[in-house]
Amino acid sequence: MTQPATAPQKEAPPSATKSAGDQGSSRRPVLRWDVRTLSLLGVLAALVAVGGITAPDEFLATSNLQLVLTQASVIGVVTVGMTFVITSGGIDLSVGAMVALASVWATTVATQEFGFAGILFTAVIVGVGCGLVNGLLIAYGRMVPFIATLAMLASARGLALQITDGSTQVVSVESVLDLGAKDAYVLGIPPLVLIFGAVTVIGWLLLNRTTFGRRTVAVGGNAEAARLAGIDVRRQRLYLYLLSGLCCGIAAFMLIVLAGSGQNTNGNLYELDAIAAAIIGGTLLSGGRGTIIGSVLGVLIFTTITNIFALNNLETAVQQIAKGAIIVAAVLVQRRSLHGDT
Amino acid sequence: MARTPATSRRALLFGTAAVSAGALLTACTSNEPKDQEGAADNAAPVADDKPGKQVTIGFAGPQADHGWLNAINDNAKSRAKKYSDVTLEITEGSNDTAQQIGQIQTLINKKVDVLVILPADGKALTQVGLQAMRAGIPVVNLDRVFASPQAYRCWIGGDNYGMGLNAGHYIGEQLKDTKNAKVVELAGLDNLELTQQRTKGFDDALKNYPNIKKVARQAADFTVESGQAKMAQLLQAQSKFDALWNHDDDQGVGALRAIEQAGRDDFLMVGGAGAKSAMDAIKAGDSVLKATVLYPPTMAASAIDLARALGQGKGVGGLAEFEIPSSLTLYSAVVTKDNVDQYLPTGFI
Numbered sequence: 215m216t217q218p219a220t221a222p223q224k225e226a227p228p229s230a231t232k233s234a235g236d237q238g239s240s241r242r243p244v245l246r247w248d249v250r251t252l253s254l255l256g257v258l259a260a261l262v263a264v265g266g267i268t269a270p271d272e273f274l275a276t277s278n279l280q281l282v283l284t285q286a287s288v289i290g291v292v293t294v295g296m297t298f299v300i301t302s303g304g305i306d307l308s309v310g311a312m313v314a315l316a317s318v319w320a321t322t323v324a325t326q327e328f329g330f331a332g333i334l335f336t337a338v339i340v341g342v343g344c345g346l347v348n349g350l351l352i353a354y355g356r357m358v359p360f361i362a363t364l365a366m367l368a369s370a371r372g373l374a375l376q377i378t379d380g381s382t383q384v385v386s387v388e389s390v391l392d393l394g395a396k397d398a399y400v401l402g403i404p405p406l407v408l409i410f411g412a413v414t415v416i417g418w419l420l421l422n423r424t425t426f427g428r429r430t431v432a433v434g435g436n437a438e439a440a441r442l443a444g445i446d447v448r449r450q451r452l453y454l455y456l457l458s459g460l461c462c463g464i465a466a467f468m469l470i471v472l473a474g475s476g477q478n479t480n481g482n483l484y485e486l487d488a489i490a491a492a493i494i495g496g497t498l499l500s501g502g503r504g505t506i507i508g509s510v511l512g513v514l515i516f517t518t519i520t521n522i523f524a525l526n527n528l529e530t531a532v533q534q535i536a537k538g539a540i541i542v543a544a545v546l547v548q549r550r551s552l553h554g555d556t
Numbered sequence: 557m558a559r560t561p562a563t564s565r566r567a568l569l570f571g572t573a574a575v576s577a578g579a580l581l582t583a584c585t586s587n588e589p590k591d592q593e594g595a596a597d598n599a600a601p602v603a604d605d606k607p608g609k610q611v612t613i614g615f616a617g618p619q620a621d622h623g624w625l626n627a628i629n630d631n632a633k634s635r636a637k638k639y640s641d642v643t644l645e646i647t648e649g650s651n652d653t654a655q656q657i658g659q660i661q662t663l664i665n666k667k668v669d670v671l672v673i674l675p676a677d678g679k680a681l682t683q684v685g686l687q688a689m690r691a692g693i694p695v696v697n698l699d700r701v702f703a704s705p706q707a708y709r710c711w712i713g714g715d716n717y718g719m720g721l722n723a724g725h726y727i728g729e730q731l732k733d734t735k736n737a738k739v740v741e742l743a744g745l746d747n748l749e750l751t752q753q754r755t756k757g758f759d760d761a762l763k764n765y766p767n768i769k770k771v772a773r774q775a776a777d778f779t780v781e782s783g784q785a786k787m788a789q790l791l792q793a794q795s796k797f798d799a800l801w802n803h804d805d806d807q808g809v810g811a812l813r814a815i816e817q818a819g820r821d822d823f824l825m826v827g828g829a830g831a832k833s834a835m836d837a838i839k840a841g842d843s844v845l846k847a848t849v850l851y852p853p854t855m856a857a858s859a860i861d862l863a864r865a866l867g868q869g870k871g872v873g874g875l876a877e878f879e880i881p882s883s884l885t886l887y888s889a890v891v892t893k894d895n896v897d898q899y900l901p902t903g904f905i
Contacts, residue, residue: 269793277818278792285785375619380626381905382780382809384833394817472784474813477806478621479779524789530746530775 250496253547254511261518269525280404286517287410288468289487290510294417295461296488297509298454303434303501304359306458308348308366309488313481315370316340316466321383321476330389333470338463344370345459349452374478383476394471406468418506434501491516494544602873603865607641611867614663616656618676619649622778623806624829627853627904628674635857642864653680660684664691670863674698682707694866698859712859712884714851716753719888723826723849724761726890727799728768730824737768738797740790742811744804746775754803771797776807783810791818799824805831805848815844830891832903839896847892853904855886
């Protein structure tokens, strides 16, 4: 289990995957990784083609590409954190609720008085705090991740509802709102996309180039073997849920910038979107293998589909059916490509 | 009517005759002040501010996770406080059908005098409404209607079809001189019946204006986040349009944010429901939002009034009836800059 799991770490980012695949074709694990990433890139390319054909004027416009990336950013950051958790064999069902709680807490009147820093700090701290609770319950309270994070889902949403009393908290701090304006774009890239990019790069480095990443994979592959190999499995688990909470805090801040407000319904169903994107990307739900690039491609695929549907004015019902179909298709394709080695 | 001038003239004659007869009759009755006074005093007792028989009202609503629903709860509570003869038993709101049924059954067991129920899902809660009515507790059904008229004594609620209709007519009048006008619709949750009713009303109204075409419709989830996301998509898809109708002011906060981020101001926007933030924006007049069609949360206060009248066996003021009506549909007024001050106090946060 450890062998195929660690092999992808030696791989390069997607821009380099093709050539790297050719060079490393003698080693099966590398080839497998490549097929998976390439198939995801293929799906994305096909979607771009569909978008370009069905809505030629709108889809390829710069403003639309900026929009697709912006809309992928918030859920994308959450998915990076989720990828780590799933790779370790866990699950975090509370991500949407943590985003909601962090976003409403950070937009209370009291918090807004401290301006930009107050909002950013509160969002991140609330996310990390929730992650800490999850981590302690799972690592040291020996609770099953599914149950612990389910409890967090319920209580964080409840707390978010209590803080807002059901009403929308509009942000009046200009410096926060300005981050979402066109003027803030750096070389045409919205700041939220830059944050997403940074989180992706850091996440990739952390999973593929550090001891922390190797330990994550090892715990997910076989926790008992990892323990025997000298890894502090509990502490590793604690860190992983903390990391997921941190990502949710960052995502909450990004959502505040995007929507200009905090609402207890924020982050609705993020847990399912993030899990779906990670699974499509090739992260094993049973743990032991994770891929940040795959997860990000999964998020981009979903966002692009939504965008194409909206540009062609299709109904929500059709969008949901298509999303389901794509999840099934992607997983079936992966199972076929994996069949030889598992 | 326009077919033969003869018939129209005849109709006019008959009409005049009928009106005169009516006037004569009115004149006759008004000449008998004694009778009229008697009728008002004895026949139809009307609930008023004066304390009457003590009434315990049970109130069960859905989870207030949305500005409008929160305003519903507030309206019910503050109205009940106004009356010294009313005790309000309020349950924790829930969107879970089974849980809400349980809460209503608890209120039935407590033997409250009257029940006010805003069901999370009207159809799913019909049975428990029937149960209350059979137990001798009259039910005031608020907003989301039960599937059977036997399940409630009185229904009061908003007019979703009317919202669409009035939004459509307002936009139609604003654009009546625009050639080939394009309209875009940002709908609410598509799995709610009320969303379809709002869209139907809107489409029906637009049929009166052949120069207007609805070019796009996307459904959001009544949340700020979904409003921002879907509106951003719509703005990408439609490089130019003349008017936008957004079903809900809460998701409108997000929609306005998306419009601002895209730097667009080439169309007029009409909102829905009547949030305070929307009314403030209409009053300020510095955004694309020019109007909102009401779906007044004051209906909860009115429901308390009706429940109190029911409990005291009285009718309502302003009507000659002995009993409260069996159904009341509220009007979806269009709030614009001209009349916003009048409606601002009802705007919910």
